[in-house]
Amino acid sequence: MRRANISEAAGLVFRRDLTLALRRWDEVTQPLIFYVVVTTLFPLATTPDLAQLRTISGGVVWVAALLSALLALESLFRSDVEDGTMEQWVLSGQPLAWLLLSKVAAHWILTGLPLVLIAPVVGTALGLPFDAWGTLMLSLLLGTAALSVLGGIGAALTVGVRRGSVLLSLLVLPLAMPLLIFGARAVAMQMDGDSPAGPLQLLAAIFFLALSLGPLAMSAAIRISVES
Amino acid sequence: MWTWLHKFASPPHAYRLLGRLAPWFGWPALALILLATWWGLVRAPADYQQGDAFRILYVHAPSAWMSMFIYVVMAVAAGIGLIWRIKLAHAAAAASAAVGASFTFLALATGSIWGKPMWGTWWVWDARLTSELILLFLYFGYMALRASFDDPQRADRASAVLAIVGVINVPIIHYSVEWWTTLHQPASVTKLDKPSIAIEMLYPLFIMIVGFQLYYGWLLCRRLRAEILRRERNATWLKEGL
Amino acid sequence: MDLQSFFNMGGYAEFVWSAYGLTAVVLVANWVAARRREAEELASARRRTQQLKESRT
Numbered sequence: 001m002r003r004a005n006i007s008e009a010a011g012l013v014f015r016r017d018l019t020l021a022l023r024r025w026d027e028v029t030q031p032l033i034f035y036v037v038v039t040t041l042f043p044l045a046t047t048p049d050l051a052q053l054r055t056i057s058g059g060v061v062w063v064a065a066l067l068s069a070l071l072a073l074e075s076l077f078r079s080d081v082e083d084g085t086m087e088q089w090v091l092s093g094q095p096l097a098w099l100l101l102s103k104v105a106a107h108w109i110l111t112g113l114p115l116v117l118i119a120p121v122v123g124t125a126l127g128l129p130f131d132a133w134g135t136l137m138l139s140l141l142l143g144t145a146a147l148s149v150l151g152g153i154g155a156a157l158t159v160g161v162r163r164g165s166v167l168l169s170l171l172v173l174p175l176a177m178p179l180l181i182f183g184a185r186a187v188a189m190q191m192d193g194d195s196p197a198g199p200l201q202l203l204a205a206i207f208f209l210a211l212s213l214g215p216l217a218m219s220a221a222i223r224i225s226v227e228s
Numbered sequence: 229m230w231t232w233l234h235k236f237a238s239p240p241h242a243y244r245l246l247g248r249l250a251p252w253f254g255w256p257a258l259a260l261i262l263l264a265t266w267w268g269l270v271r272a273p274a275d276y277q278q279g280d281a282f283r284i285l286y287v288h289a290p291s292a293w294m295s296m297f298i299y300v301v302m303a304v305a306a307g308i309g310l311i312w313r314i315k316l317a318h319a320a321a322a323a324s325a326a327v328g329a330s331f332t333f334l335a336l337a338t339g340s341i342w343g344k345p346m347w348g349t350w351w352v353w354d355a356r357l358t359s360e361l362i363l364l365f366l367y368f369g370y371m372a373l374r375a376s377f378d379d380p381q382r383a384d385r386a387s388a389v390l391a392i393v394g395v396i397n398v399p400i401i402h403y404s405v406e407w408w409t410t411l412h413q414p415a416s417v418t419k420l421d422k423p424s425i426a427i428e429m430l431y432p433l434f435i436m437i438v439g440f441q442l443y444y445g446w447l448l449c450r451r452l453r454a455e456i457l458r459r460e461r462n463a464t465w466l467k468e469g470l
Numbered sequence: 471m472d473l474q475s476f477f478n479m480g481g482y483a484e485f486v487w488s489a490y491g492l493t494a495v496v497l498v499a500n501w502v503a504a505r506r507r508e509a510e511e512l513a514s515a516r517r518r519t520q521q522l523k524e525s526r527t
Contacts, residue, residue, distance in 0.1 A: 153393055157373065158373070162376075167376055170365075170372055174394075174397075175393065202404070206400065217389055217392070279481070281486060283486050326503070330500055334493060341485050341492070342489065447500055450505065453508050453511075454508040454511045457511035461515065461518065466519070467519060
């Protein structure tokens, strides 16, 4: 039997994760519903006046996306570590960072991308104008992707811990604050008529940094979790 | 050189050395902190704009400095422990966490107290205070992660990864918070900056910082000894008596 | 600076003194905590050595 090369292995992991997730559909839809519910909380807590909500709409959508993404991240590695698959991957001799990146990519498509696509809908419910849609979606695209990597590190560190999702949020939220600052601000600037290029570029920079260093940290974290 | 390092890092050796080193940190620390306190409260003249309230600088700024310094030391020690598998380094990181968090809390509290007479509110979302707050969250996260594992090796190594990821993030967080606060006031003065003052008024500040550094050294000696005792509980050198 | 103005701190007394007081509290608390940790570990290590000696005799 021929040993797979890394791109084959990564592709296999990607397809396998997508297939498995589509079988556990509720794990995919629940964070999405949470996202919509959380966005609804803000008008209930403040005001139904769209003109007032408009000013915080970008921020609210971003916070809801952040919390929802974190919620979805807890299950990223759990089942694979529990049933020993992860141990096999560590021992397989394939570069672990790539396998994990594939896994995170599949996870993001299922949990992060829907947040991006639905964002205009929830944003509009908060008074977000149409011309801010593009900035909102682009900022969330970069932000949720970066968050998947950052959160992946956190998830790898906390695998198997009781009440792990609270700990995961506690670890990842401070690290995610720059994403929130730049992403929400980009939307606000777009609404004010200024160019959002500055914060969007900074967001992209963080995303690329996360993409390059994140998988290394994730594989170190997985090894630590699995070897104990 | 590596034999020397490994010899030093050997627990019984380190334990004795730390015990002998501690007073050399402790007494100078006490002296300098007292000197700086007297100098800052009595000898330094009052500020032109802020009056005597600016004296809070002499405890606020050194606390903020220590909160950052200790976080970096913690991350570096954790990194050394992770890469070279030196248990003492992990112990140093563990020993530093609570100390660093307490300085962060102090920086926040003194910053808040300083803010009230100056700007009328107990809290302002200015860049320094917000960054300190996020740093406090990072410390809490580190300590929470450590505490969630029974296996000491996993606790050491997982928290080391977290500390390294955190320390890389700190400049990013600082910059983003800075950017966030300057958006509405492009030409604003950072709120808790030192007022533009003469160099003589900065002497107590420098002395206090050195005093705090030495104090941290003393605390580290004591806490490291405790860590060594705890980690080496089943080792022969300990069982044979101290 | 005379004693009166030392305590008064130019009208900012409650702020300056609470800041310095809090600093003292935090520094002393660290001292106490570090000493106590070390003493606890030492006592527990001594107890174990004692038990070991007793189990041998």
